[in-house]
Amino acid sequence: MLELRPSCEHCNKALPPETTEAMICTYECTFCKDCVEQILNNVCPNCGGGFCQRPNRPKNNWRNNNYLGNHPASTIIKHRPLDVERHRDFAKAIESIPPNKR
Numbered sequence: 001m002l003e004l005r006p007s008c009e010h011c012n013k014a015l016p017p018e019t020t021e022a023m024i025c026t027y028e029c030t031f032c033k034d035c036v037e038q039i040l041n042n043v044c045p046n047c048g049g050g051f052c053q054r055p056n057r058p059k060n061n062w063r064n065n066n067y068l069g070n071h072p073a074s075t076i077i078k079h080r081p082l083d084v085e086r087h088r089d090f091a092k093a094i095e096s097i098p099p100n101k102r
């Protein structure tokens, strides 16, 4: 099940389950939209992959207890700010390749 992490790994901005600003890579590395667009250039610093918007888990129990009340968001903060210069070097060779071709 997707881990709904509570904040941006770089800037620690709060990313509650209902936000539309959380972005994830396939490994669930989680950053805010601003960091993905302005600092990461859509290159995950941990895997080199691209990001998509994190879906919102329903807060209502529409079906079979598949909702936030039964599967709450994670409360474990992963705050590992990047060395921005080092990321620029890392991302330089990757950012021009579409995420599905990396």
Ligand SMILES: [Zn+2]
Pocket (backbone or CB within 6 Å): 008, 009, 010, 011, 012, 013, 031, 032, 033, 034, 035, 036
């Ligand atoms: Zn951020």
Ligand SMILES: [Zn+2]
Pocket (backbone or CB within 6 Å): 025, 026, 027, 028, 029, 044, 045, 046, 047, 048, 049
């Ligand atoms: Zn990643």
